[in-house]
Each structure stands twice: as C-alpha cells, then as structure tokens.
Amino acid sequence: MNIRVHEFKKVITSPVIIGLIVLFITFNFVLIFQHNYIGDELPIINELVNKLGYEINDEMLGNFQDYYGDKLKKMNEMTYTKTSKTYVNVGSFLEEVESNYGLYKVYTDEELDFVNQLMVIETYLSLIEDMEDKYATLDMMEFAEGQISMYGLSGSAAETVRSNYLKLGERLNQLLENGEHKNMFFIGPIYRMHSLLFENIFKMIIFQIMIIVVLITGYLMNYEFENKTPLVVYSTKRGRNIIWDKLLVSISSGMIATTLIMGITLIGYFSVFSYTGLWNVPISNYFNWESVFPLISWWNMSFLQYLISSIILTYICGILFTGITFILSIFTKSSYISFFAFGILFGLILLMPNIMPKDNNLIFVLGFTPFNLVLNPHIWFTGTDPFSIFKHYETITVGVWSLFLFITARLSARKFKREDIY
Helix, strand or coil: CCHHHHHHHHHHCCHHHHHHHHHHHHHHHHHHHHCHHHHHCCHHHHHHHHHHCCECCHHHHHHHHHHHHHHHHHHHHHHHHHHCCCCCCHHHHHHHHHCCHHHHCCCCHHHHHHHHHHHHHHHHHHHHHHHHHHHHCCCHHHHHHHHHHHHCCCHHHHHHHHHHHHHHHHHHHHHHHHCCCCECCCCHHHHCHHHHHHHHHHHHHHHHHHHHHHHHHHHHHCHHHHCCCHHHHCCCCCHHHHHHHHHHHHHHHHHHHHHHHHHHHHHHHHHHCCCCCCCCCECCCHHHCCCCCCCCECCCCEHHHHHHHHHHHHHHHHHHHHHHHHHHHHHHCCHHHHHHHHHHHHHHHHHHHHHCCCCCCHHHHCCCCHHHHCCCHHHCCECCCCCCCCCCHHHHHHHHHHHHHHHHHHHHHHHHHHCCCC
C-alpha cells in the first residue's frame, strides 16, 4: 500500500480527530444560532439595497427619502385611523407608545412589526445624514497619541506608531475621495456583524483548526514511537524520509479538516444571515464603523474580497501550524508532549512583547508571528491596532515564517536522519 494512503487512513480512522471535527462544527452552529435574533431585522437592508442600490449618492438619497416618506405616510394613516393622531417620525410614535401601554394594545403585532421595520429605515436615514460630520471629527493623530498613551509607548516605538497612523490618515483621505465609505451595510454599532463573523466565528474556526492540525501532525509524526515500530519502519528502503510523507499527509489532512470546519460553518452562517446585495460593498464603509475607530482597509476591498482573503490566510496559518508541530515532533517524539509544547510556545510568543522595552521597535517585530496574527482576524488587512497597523503585516508574517519553518524543518529532518533510534 502507498505510504501516504496508509498515513491518511490513520487520520480518517482516528475517533478523536473525527469526533473533534464534528464537535467543533456543532459548537459553531450553536454560536451562530445564539445570534439568530439579529436576523429578524437584517432583511431590511437587503430590501433597501434591492430597491435603492448600496452606493450612497444624491440620487440614491433622494429616492431613499421618498421611500421613507411613503412608509411614514402609511404609518400615519394607520395611527390616524386608530387614535386620530399623526407623528413627524417613527421615533416620536414609539416614544409615546412605550410610555402608554394602553396605546400599545391598540395596535396589532403585524402593525407594530411594520413600525419597528420603519424605525430601522429611519435609523439608516438618520445615520447617513450624520456620516460626513462623523468623519470630519476623526483626528488620526489624536487617536495615535491615545494609543501611544494607552500602551505606554515612547521613543522609536512611539514614532513608529505616529508614522503608521500618518500613512493610515493618507489612506483615509483616499478612501473619502473614492467614496468607499458611502455604501449601505448592516448598522455596525447595533448589529456588529463584522465582529460576529470575523472576530467571534472566524477566530473560533482558526483556533479549532489549530487544535486539529496540531493533533493530526503530532499523531502521525509520533505514531511509530508510540506504537513501538520505529526500528521496523525507519529501517525500510524509504527509511527516515517517511517523515516527509507524514508531513505531506498532515498538510493535506489539515486542509481537508479546514475545509470541512470552515466550509460547513460559513454555509450555516450565510444561510442564517443574508448578505444578498452586499457582497461587493467596500469593507471600509461607514456602517461597518462599530467602535470608536472606523474599519480602514489598506486597499479598496469589497466584503467578498475581504472574506476570500481571510479564508486563504486561514489556510496558510493552518499550514504554518502544521510546520511548527512537525519540527516540535522531531524533538519530542511524543504526540502529547508535542501538543503541550505547541501550547507553551504559543503562550511564550504572545507574552514576549509584554516583557520588551516599550521605547524600542523590537516590540513590533515580536508581533510578526502567526500566533499574534490569528488573534485578530477581524482587523486583518486594516489599520486599527498599533501593533499590527503595518500595511503588509499579514504578508510579511506568513512569508517570513514560511521561510523560517522551511529552513528549520530541513535542518531538523537532517538531525533526525543522523540520530540514534532506540
């Protein structure tokens, strides 16, 4: 039997690995359905985009106001019929209804649902009117100084942060000139859909993939030692070069597991939350501004491009973690020790920037690791965090670590071929 097929059979017949994949997918679905309540109002943006388009311009805004006016007129016809009252906006109606339970009971559930949906439309219109004012109050250098103060940076480290936020400010000006921000999307401060998908779900998927690939690689690499067969297997014609077959099968199996976990989870997510009409909206749009600082991508990326880039980066991180485990396994010769050594390495690398002087640029260099990278998938390809605000942070991290792991793996394999096995 082909060696690689034999190694692959070990993976697909492992109840631990298969069980974990099923468990992770189930957990992800629970996580998705915990936020299912948001989905009741999300179709409103799909309807608005379908009727008006997602690009906000004078024509679209005029049509939007007419659309809202027609809806408000319909609401006032309803309220006049019931109470002989009309309202200047939905907010004033809801304010009166909430303070008068008797008035609340006058309306049917269907009528109140209509009013609530109109409130969402009114909120969109109100936010659009405030859009330019909100960007006008954004002071990039003031935010940079706030970040420097928050993390206690000084010296060359503080200058690096200022320089990067200055570049981000230039990108912001370009973004405003291009009108990337003038696009409809889910209301960030209310629904936080970007955080839900890329911070909660994507981060969970990445950590699950990390666990799976470490277990698969540690299991295959140490299988001979843990089953007392190294003297037989490594004395064959193929000899100790079998470890390269094991690495290839580990990478392939890890990618299959990644596809299963990520693919099924994302299918479930997009089945619950519809992004119809929003796939080509720039990720740096105004409505994606969820917290004190807007989401500013270094390039003009649509939501779909951002999603695909994140998926590709997740696959690459999985391969990097496989490479790290491959090297650890050569030295530990135990799947259990490899697993815990990986965890300890993870923790140590994350701690290192905290013990470095905060006036030196070395504090940023230590952040260019796949372990740091996977902590914040919701801000990949954007300038937000002062420690990952570098324009090519993701590319440099995976590029340097790919080269480092390739060289280290070759040297480790050479050591393994020369060492005594007993």
